[in-house]
Amino acid sequence: MKLEENPLVEYFQVAIASSLVLFGFDGEELFILLSRKSHEPFKDAYILPGKYVKPSEGNDAVMHELLNERIGVNPDSIYLEQLKAFSKVFRNPLGRVVNIAYYALVKLTPEVKKHSNDFENDWIPYNKIPDLAFDHNDIIIYAKERLKRRVKRRPVGFNLLPEEFTLSQLQALYEKALNRELDKRNFRKKIFNSNLIIETGNQTDPNLYRKVSKLYRFDEEKYEKMTLKGYDFLF
Amino acid sequence: MKLEENPLVEYFQVAIASSLVLFGFDGEELFILLSRKSHEPFKDAYILPGKYVKPSEGNDAVMHELLNERIGVNPDSIYLEQLKAFSKVFRNPLGRVVNIAYYALVKLTPEVKKHSNDFENDWIPYNKIPDLAFDHNDIIIYAKERLKRRVKRRPVGFNLLPEEFTLSQLQALYEKALNRELDKRNFRKKIFNSNLIIETGNQTDPNLYRKVSKLYRFDEEKYEKMTLKGYDFLF
DNA sequence: ACAAAAGTGTTCAACCTACACCCATGT
DNA sequence: ACATGGGTGTAGGTTGAACACTTTTGT
Numbered sequence: 001m002k003l004e005e006n007p008l009v010e011y012f013q014v015a016i017a018s019s020l021v022l023f024g025f026d027g028e029e030l031f032i033l034l035s036r037k038s039h040e041p042f043k044d045a046y047i048l049p050g051k052y053v054k055p056s057e058g059n060d061a062v063m064h065e066l067l068n069e070r071i072g073v074n075p076d077s078i079y080l081e082q083l084k085a086f087s088k089v090f091r092n093p094l095g096r097v098v099n100i101a102y103y104a105l106v107k108l109t110p111e112v113k114k115h116s117n118d119f120e121n122d123w124i125p126y127n128k129i130p131d132l133a134f135d136h137n138d139i140i141i142y143a144k145e146r147l148k149r150r151v152k153r154r155p156v157g158f159n160l161l162p163e164e165f166t167l168s169q170l171q172a173l174y175e176k177a178l179n180r181e182l183d184k185r186n187f188r189k190k191i192f193n194s195n196l197i198i199e200t201g202n203q204t205d206p207n208l209y210r211k212v213s214k215l216y217r218f219d220e221e222k223y224e225k226m227t228l229k230g231y232d233f234l235f
Numbered sequence: 236m237k238l239e240e241n242p243l244v245e246y247f248q249v250a251i252a253s254s255l256v257l258f259g260f261d262g263e264e265l266f267i268l269l270s271r272k273s274h275e276p277f278k279d280a281y282i283l284p285g286k287y288v289k290p291s292e293g294n295d296a297v298m299h300e301l302l303n304e305r306i307g308v309n310p311d312s313i314y315l316e317q318l319k320a321f322s323k324v325f326r327n328p329l330g331r332v333v334n335i336a337y338y339a340l341v342k343l344t345p346e347v348k349k350h351s352n353d354f355e356n357d358w359i360p361y362n363k364i365p366d367l368a369f370d371h372n373d374i375i376i377y378a379k380e381r382l383k384r385r386v387k388r389r390p391v392g393f394n395l396l397p398e399e400f401t402l403s404q405l406q407a408l409y410e411k412a413l414n415r416e417l418d419k420r421n422f423r424k425k426i427f428n429s430n431l432i433i434e435t436g437n438q439t440d441p442n443l444y445r446k447v448s449k450l451y452r453f454d455e456e457k458y459e460k461m462t463l464k465g466y467d468f469l470f
Numbered sequence: 471a472c473a474a475a476a477g478t479g480t481t482c483a484a485c486c487t488a489c490a491c492c493c494a495t496g497t
Numbered sequence: 498a499c500a501t502g503g504g505t506g507t508a509g510g511t512t513g514a515a516c517a518c519t520t521t522t523g524t
Contacts, residue, residue, distance in 0.1 A: 007329075008250060008287060008329055010289060010290075011250040011251070011287045011288070011289060011290070012248050012249065012250045012329075012330050012331075013247050013248070013290045014247065014249045014250060014251050014288075014290050014333075015243060015246040015247045015249060016246070016249050016322070016333060052243060052246045053246070053249075054245060054246060055245075055246070055248045055249050055324075055330060055331035056324065056331070057324070058322070058323065058324050059320075059322045082319050082320065083319075084317050084318075084319045084320065085294075085317065085319065085320035085333070085335045087251070087293070087294045087335055088293065089290075089291065089292070089293050094242075094243055094247075095247050095290060096247075096290035096291070098249075098251060098320070098333060098335070100320045100322055100333070166503090167503090167504090168502075168503075183487075183488075183489085184503090184504085184505095185488095185489085185504090185505070185506075186486075186487065186488085188504085188505085189485095189486095189506095190485095190486090193485095206495090209495090209501095209502080209503095210494085210495055210496055210497095210500090210501055210502060210503090211493085211494055211495055211496090211501080211502060211503055211504095212494085212495090212503085213502080213503055213504085214503090214504090233485080233486095234469065401476090402476085402477090403475075403476075418514075418515075418516085419476090419477085419478095420477090420478070420479080420515095420516085421513075421514065421515085423477085423478085424479095424513095425512095425513090428512095441522090444475080444476095444522095445473090445474060445475060445476095445521080445522055445523060445524095446474080446475055446476055446477095446520085446521050446522055446523090447476085447521085447522090448475080448476055448477085449476090449477090468512080468513090
């Protein structure tokens with residue numbers, strides 16, 4: 001059917017865009033990926049990475065493209081979830097644009113850092129997000145709250161930490177995401193009691209750290225269960 | 236700017252619709268409001284109540300219209316929240332339609348029942364939802380999960396119960412929403428310890444029930460706080 | 471008399487919180 | 498020697514879960 005023949009033609013004049021709040025953790029700090037606008041308007045301003053979505057495209061497919069091409073991470077190996085639609089009637093002179101926002105979690109390896117930087121993106125510390133164009137600050141606020149809830153109720157470390165990690169790294173992740181300090185002994189008790197992690201027998205490289213520490217990995221089966229059902233406890 | 240001059244014209248060919256999952260509680264049972272389709276295709280099939288949104292309209296405004304006109308409840312006195320966008324590339328022959336779904340909670344008084352029935356809507360028991368057109372069953376599944384989470388973490392009774400209510404009604408609401416039975420004594424302890432409700436001094440009408448019982452109301456100040464911050468406990 | 475719903479306490483187990491010191495290593 | 502970060506246990510309070518009987522009133 002041609003658009004002109006559509007009885008609801010007056011409705012079919014909206015565009016979809018999808019923006020992504022991508023959280024990355026490097027073992028010490030939490031970051032959010034921001035894009036720098038290369039053209040006017042708002043040249044050099046930061047925005048969330050995003051794309052317009054054609055009527056024939058699925059949102060998920062567009063997000064996968066974005067992750068693959070402009071960010072350099074494999075979409076199948078990360079956690080990706082829709083946040084919600086931000087659908088205020090914008091002052092965008094081009095027309096009504098609905099932003100279907102996503103959030104995702106990624107291990108922040110040097111390779112990912114490099115690739116995403118090549119595409120005019122910067123990893124900005126979680127607590128130092130500047131003013132962004134449009135309503136993108138609202139989207140980030142919403143995403144941070146979602147992350148906080150997820151961290152409290154479900155395991156998220158698998159998506160943000162390397163295969164093998166130390167308990168200190170895990171704790172640092174929780175502290176950054178929840179924005180408060182946790183007691184080391186109580187944290188360890190809670191994690192061990194959950195049976196979520198397994199000692200690998202390996203240790204950190206003695207050349208890198210002052211003192212070696214034990215490395216752990218997630219019990220994937222248990223992790224899957226908790227991702228679906230949540231913890232029995234709360235952080 | 237005219238649409239034909241828009242450099243992104245190929246993107247501006249999407250329509251927005253908004254559907255509503257409206258939960259109602261009558262003191263005993265939880266219901267969801269469904270509309271009956273009066274025309275082909277899918278004549279007589281149930282769908283969620285909803286509307287198309289014009290490019291110039293805000294989603295919230297359209298939801299308010301829907302609630303006012305077709306359902307007969309004052310949008311300012313209920314709880315209304317966006318769920319998320321359902322944006323699969325539909326097989327809808329008219330084109331790409333993004334459904335920005337909402338959920339809302341309402342006290343199911345006889346007046347509301349009557350008004351919404353006048354507009355080809357039926358209140359269907361929560362656990363007896365039939366197959367719906369489009370992906371509306373998916374939306375309902377998502378909404379039920381959202382309600383469950385809200386019930387566990389935040390007070391929702393204020394929006395679903397009459398001004399004054401009995402503890403048995405409150406407990407019935409929690410049991411229906413969570414889909415499991417709760418121990419009466421433990422339930423009362425938990426509720427009383429939260430200081431969320433206040434004894435009004437009134438009792439149920441002796442002509443209506445076998446046995447009179449005490450009526451309570453919410454402590455609005457406390458309620459507001461918990462709506463923002465959540466309980467300190469979980470159900 | 472019986473069916474239906476209101477109301478009421480205690481005990482045990484599990485969990486949460488607060489809290490301090492020793493050890494190994496690199497500088 | 499000192500600074501850094503890894504690693505470990507206990508005690509007290511709070512909370513959650515399981516559990517049964519009495520009272521009132523309508524039929």
